[in-house]
Amino acid sequence: MRILIDADGVMVEFVSMFLTHLHYVTGRKHTVDEITDFHFETCICTPEEGNQVWARIAEQEGAVLELRPYEGVERALQLLRLDHELVCVTSPQWGTRWAEERYHWLVKHGFNKQHIVFASNKALVQGDVLIEDSPSNLESWLAAHPHGNGVLIAQPWNQKKQSEGPWLTVPSLLHYAEMLMR
Numbered sequence: 107m108r109i110l111i112d113a114d115g116v117m118v119e120f121v122s123m124f125l126t127h128l129h130y131v132t133g134r135k136h137t138v139d140e141i142t143d144f145h146f147e148t149c150i151c152t153p154e155e156g157n158q159v160w161a162r163i164a165e166q167e168g169a170v171l172e173l174r175p176y177e178g179v180e181r182a183l184q185l186l187r188l189d190h191e192l193v194c195v196t197s198p199q200w201g202t203r204w205a206e207e208r209y210h211w212l213v214k215h216g217f218n219k220q221h222i223v224f225a226s227n228k229a230l231v232q233g234d235v236l237i238e239d240s241p242s243n244l245e246s247w248l249a250a251h252p253h254g255n256g257v258l259i260a261q262p263w264n265q266k267k268q269s270e271g272p273w274l275t276v277p278s279l280l281h282y283a284e285m286l287m288r
């Protein structure tokens with residue numbers, strides 16, 4: 107199978123960095139569990155605070171390159187690559203460094219350039235499976251690829267939609283990779 111895999115919230119632990127910058131900007135300490143919606147401004151910050159955080163991320167060299175993978179991701183990628191073609195489909199964010207640093211992060215984690223696609227509209231990309239933490243990305247991709255399968259990685263910010271869609275919800279990428287091996 108060709109498995110399309112999102113980066114942030116699936117392989118890459120982005121939100122901890124966001125919360126660190128938000129702490130600097132606002133003086134408030136929030137936890138990952140408080141992020142109960144994809145739109146951060148509805149749960150942990152105002153749009154202005156969010157913009158300040160994004161500006162800080164865009165300015166900081168290495169911010170995206172040094173993001174940590176979630177626990178078990180390296181092993182999951184190893185397992186998935188045994189039998190499948192893995193293509194990362196990731197949305198480029200604002201700032202001049204984001205896409206370049208994300209590219210190098212992905213190369214460091216075994217993706218060659220034939221298997222890296224920068225796309226905000228993931229429905230444009232063909233595959234058998236899409237692994238995402240965004241229910242709306244899954245919805246639009248499944249509408250464009252009705253024979254495809256959606257996999258939602260459970261995160262605090264998608265908890266309201268975990269049981270709602272025509273997708274399989276799993277607790278982690280490693281969980282899904284091990285499931286496919288069975």
Ligand SMILES: [Mg+2]
Pocket residue numbers: 112113114115116238239240
């Ligand atoms: Mg994501």
